[in-house]
Amino acid sequence: MYARVIVDVPVVDTDRPFDYAVPAALLPFVRVGSRVSVPFGPRKLQGFVIELAEQTDVDRVKAVLDVMDIEPPLTEEMVELARKMSARYMCTQYAALQSMIPAVLRSSYEKQVSLTSAGMAFESGLMDEQAFYQHIKNRQPIAWDALIKQFPMAASWLTDGMKAGRIIVEQIVGDRVTKKTVTVIEPAVSLEQLEMAKVELPKSAARQKEVLSHFVHHYAAIDQPQLLALLRVSNQTVKALIDKGFLRREEVENYRDPFAGRTFAPVEKHPFTTQQQTVINGISEGMNPPQYYPCLIHGVTGSGKTEVYLEIMERTIEQGREAILLVPEISLTPQMVNRFKGRFGDQVAVMHSRLSQGERYDEWRKIRRGQVKVAIGARSAIFAPFRNLGLIILDEEHEGSYKQEETPRYHARTIAQYRGLYHQAVVLFGSATPSMESYHEAQRGRIHLFTMDERVNNRPMPVVNIVDMREELREGNRTMFSKSLVEAIEDRLAKQEQMVMFLNRRGFSTFVMCRSCGYVAGCPHCDISLTYHRSNRTLRCHYCGYTESEPTLCPECGSEHIRFFGTGTQKVEEELSRHFPGIRVIRMDVDTTGRKGAHEKLLQDFREGKGDVLLGTQMIAKGLDFPNVTLVGVLAADSTLNLPDFRAAERTFQLITQVGGRAGRHEKQGEVILQTYNTEHYSIQLASRHDYSTFFVEEIKQRYEKNYPPYCRLILFTFTHENVPLIVKKAEQFAGKLRQIIPSGAFLLGPVASPIARIKDRYRFQCMVKYKNDPRVLPDIYRLVRAFDDERKKTGIMLTVDVDPQMMM
DNA sequence: AGCACGCCGACT
DNA sequence: GTCGGCGTGCTC
Numbered sequence: 001m002y003a004r005v006i007v008d009v010p011v012v013d014t015d016r017p018f019d020y021a022v023p024a025a026l027l028p029f030v031r032v033g034s035r036v037s038v039p040f041g042p043r044k045l046q047g048f049v050i051e052l053a054e055q056t057d058v059d060r061v062k063a064v065l066d067v068m069d070i071e072p073p074l075t076e077e078m079v080e081l082a083r084k085m086s087a088r089y090m091c092t093q094y095a096a097l098q099s100m101i102p103a104v105l106r107s108s109y110e111k112q113v114s115l116t117s118a119g120m121a122f123e124s125g126l127m128d129e130q131a132f133y134q135h136i137k138n139r140q141p142i143a144w145d146a147l148i149k150q151f152p153m154a155a156s157w158l159t160d161g162m163k164a165g166r167i168i169v170e171q172i173v174g175d176r177v178t179k180k181t182v183t184v185i186e187p188a189v190s191l192e193q194l195e196m197a198k199v200e201l202p203k204s205a206a207r208q209k210e211v212l213s214h215f216v217h218h219y220a221a222i223d224q225p226q227l228l229a230l231l232r233v234s235n236q237t238v239k240a241l242i243d244k245g246f247l248r249r250e251e252v253e254n255y256r257d258p259f260a261g262r263t264f265a266p267v268e269k270h271p272f273t274t275q276q277q278t279v280i281n282g283i284s285e286g287m288n289p290p291q292y293y294p295c296l297i298h299g300v301t302g303s304g305k306t307e308v309y310l311e312i313m314e315r316t317i318e319q320g321r322e323a324i325l326l327v328p329e330i331s332l333t334p335q336m337v338n339r340f341k342g343r344f345g346d347q348v349a350v351m352h353s354r355l356s357q358g359e360r361y362d363e364w365r366k367i368r369r370g371q372v373k374v375a376i377g378a379r380s381a382i383f384a385p386f387r388n389l390g391l392i393i394l395d396e397e398h399e400g401s402y403k404q405e406e407t408p409r410y411h412a413r414t415i416a417q418y419r420g421l422y423h424q425a426v427v428l429f430g431s432a433t434p435s436m437e438s439y440h441e442a443q444r445g446r447i448h449l450f451t452m453d454e455r456v457n458n459r460p461m462p463v464v465n466i467v468d469m470r471e472e473l474r475e476g477n478r479t480m481f482s483k484s485l486v487e488a489i490e491d492r493l494a495k496q497e498q499m500v501m502f503l504n505r506r507g508f509s510t511f512v513m514c515r516s517c518g519y520v521a522g523c524p525h526c527d528i529s530l531t532y533h534r535s536n537r538t539l540r541c542h543y544c545g546y547t548e549s550e551p552t553l554c555p556e557c558g559s560e561h562i563r564f565f566g567t568g569t570q571k572v573e574e575e576l577s578r579h580f581p582g583i584r585v586i587r588m589d590v591d592t593t594g595r596k597g598a599h600e601k602l603l604q605d606f607r608e609g610k611g612d613v614l615l616g617t618q619m620i621a622k623g624l625d626f627p628n629v630t631l632v633g634v635l636a637a638d639s640t641l642n643l644p645d646f647r648a649a650e651r652t653f654q655l656i657t658q659v660g661g662r663a664g665r666h667e668k669q670g671e672v673i674l675q676t677y678n679t680e681h682y683s684i685q686l687a688s689r690h691d692y693s694t695f696f697v698e699e700i701k702q703r704y705e706k707n708y709p710p711y712c713r714l715i716l717f718t719f720t721h722e723n724v725p726l727i728v729k730k731a732e733q734f735a736g737k738l739r740q741i742i743p744s745g746a747f748l749l750g751p752v753a754s755p756i757a758r759i760k761d762r763y764r765f766q767c768m769v770k771y772k773n774d775p776r777v778l779p780d781i782y783r784l785v786r787a788f789d790d791e792r793k794k795t796g797i798m799l800t801v802d803v804d805p806q807m808m809m
Numbered sequence: 810a811g812c813a814c815g816c817c818g819a820c821t
Numbered sequence: 822g823t824c825g826g827c828g829t830g831c832t833c
Contacts, residue, residue: 005833009810018833041832042812058833793810794828 002056003030003064005047006093007040008107012786015092018047019056021063029067033074035105037066037173044171046107048097050079068173071368073101075385077422084418088775090782090801091408099408100383104361110172111144113158119166129157136167144169185238186221188248194219197246207237212246221250272311276304279450280311283426286448287315290390290424294417296397296442297430299452300690301661302459305430306336308452309393310343312428317347317373321390321425326412328399329353329378330619334600337376344374349384351377379404382412382419389423392416397429397438398654403806411804413438432661432692433654436703439696440710462632462663462670464688468679480575485633485673489580492631493612497668499631501576501615502659503569504639512539512551516559521551527758532564534571544760569615572635576613588616618655620662631671632663638678644755645808646708649683653695656687707747707770709804715769715781716805718754720762721797730797731765734788738769741780746771755809762798778803 004017020038022030030036034049039062046068074097082096089096098106115122115136124130132151136142147154161167187194198212210231214222228235241247272280279297286293299305313323327336332352341348349363349372366372368385375384379402382392394402394416402412413429420427429438429447442449455461467482477483492499511529512521521530523541530539530548537550554562564571569589576585586606588599599619606614607626614620614629640652656674663670676684686695704711717734721727731751739748750767757764771777788799 002833007832009832011810014810014832020833038833040811043810043832045832056833061833 002053003049004051007047008045012789019058021061031072032076033072035068036064046173089408089803095408102361102364104357112141112170114140122166183224184221184250184252187215191219207233275452286426292421293426295428295448297450301432302455303452304456316390321388322386323374323391324384325376325393327395328401347373349375351381379412382415389425391426393428395430397431398435400806409802433657437710461690462672464672466674469675469677497630498628499613500662501633503635512564514554515561517557519556525761584611585613586611630668634674637674637676653683653687712770716802718766718800720764724763735767
């Protein structure tokens, strides 16, 4: 038997299977989807088995060294999916495969050093070297890297030692798995034998008899500490029984349960509204018989989409199939998880970034072993290794975070379609503001469209008032709060109602500028201004992490009039306190939510009424549901509008709608105040009227006229290098070749400097292909990209390819 | 990507 | 005469 293996070499020309013989001893374990370690040239690497074969064309095959898991971590479906991802996103198959497994299973390589007998006997004339050998002797095998760190001369001593046969170095292929085990005690003999033993034990062994009688009554394994506590016996007593052969001690693998000790209130089933029932019936049509059934629910905020998800999920489980629910990382709140845990209990695995790597691994294994029926998580949960998937839900389908911004640059929406087709499953997208792509597909009849335009309990949509900030300025109001916002805040403070203040920080962060000469503090390594962080009085680059302390004098002209500008949440907080003395502000941003659990804590505080205002950025825009909030202020509604991105209007509309949805979800009527310099813009006007349909019509017209998605597809190529003339030359060469192979009707734009022209001292140039939705162009382009790898090796120019980019930076 | 092999300059 | 620079090419 031969295994075709994709090895862990992250370049394109080795991204093909290599054949290895499977030794008889490993035969039962090597399957498609197995992780193996294999010899590769002089090295030892991890790889994935993608195929098993009876024959090979290779003359001198080597053998698989080891299988790393008893159960293969990947299914055949995943292996096939990786092949598709590789072709679609122009990434290596290895990168695709690796993205499907939890981080702890990603390979780690370590060189281990140990001594031969000659090394043990070796005595060096040098004291330091002698100590070095002693060090290894005491700890062997010891990590190569650790030695290099500790002994400055280690590198040369190691080479000497290897040559002289005193030292052996072994390459270890491993992972980061730490299996947590618990010790359990269990009966080692039959129940009858236990009863006999209990009688036969001498009277003096009263404690031992107690233990035995426990096992007679509960003939099962029990956690050791629990047993000792329960019967108040000592370890000695138990040990005596083990020595006599009646009991047995066993190490059992234990799952870390991140929700241990928490109970979940069962979720009451409310009767469905007519709309909910209609949608449920419609989607159910796609479940019987099982078929690929793509659906889009366009449901206004508060229309009760979640109840629909729960019901469809329940029906899927009743069919004996499994379900995945994807939510944006940011709305993966305990509140939300509780609703699903409350309904489906321990049939749910939850994967989110707040879990430790080990916890994530445990949740993943529950899925892999079929111990749960539902997986909930952010983007990467789309790879939940279910075998009989019946339903995939993408909540907030339009969210940008479903696109991975590193290789492999996949979109969870696309992967959901692939998996839905494979499993003949229902794929359900839900949003109050569907992406142009999805709604367009729905209009063309490719996706079943369901509309929910009524809020549960018929709550009215909040009243939205647009405030023209230019007007305010003309009237001499230079603050960041308009007159009507100030009045509204005062009103809510008097009524003791709560408020949410939203500041969209993208492209609007605090920067430091000199008022005398106009100098703006920028990053010396990136073409971007530094962001001021008040908490530690530093300037930081958001791209490379470069940090410097706050300047007191302008480095250009020496003036003292250098200070921070712009509107960060910190500044808004200060201004709020200044305008409204005594106001209690709970601020949520990267600075205040860094610690684990801080995020939840702040929201809990707000819910308990410990704050009047919840102030924050994107992270407060979604899913939060506070009964006492009656005012939402959007301080700069148009700050997303002027970004160099064809999705700017769409994003603005989505954001305003999301934020507005935070107000008046319960008994009290909600109000939204939108401050903007762009009152006329259709995205702002239509968002204020909750009019998605008209927005769609207007925006799709723009996309059509300017030929942007969904009327075409995009591929973004970004070149980076320290040397501008070189990069320009190579980018133009590449563009020339591209132009030759793209079909008529496709366009090539650029190359031009990227919007952020330099990051970490590397200059960035980009070009973009716009093509009709014809996937046949991809293989040709991928060939060109592969060929560019030669160029990268020679010149060091890096090329990244982003298929269906979400960000144009 | 590594790592070895291989063919030309500055040292013992 | 050897150590070592990094160009080239291969890895089942």
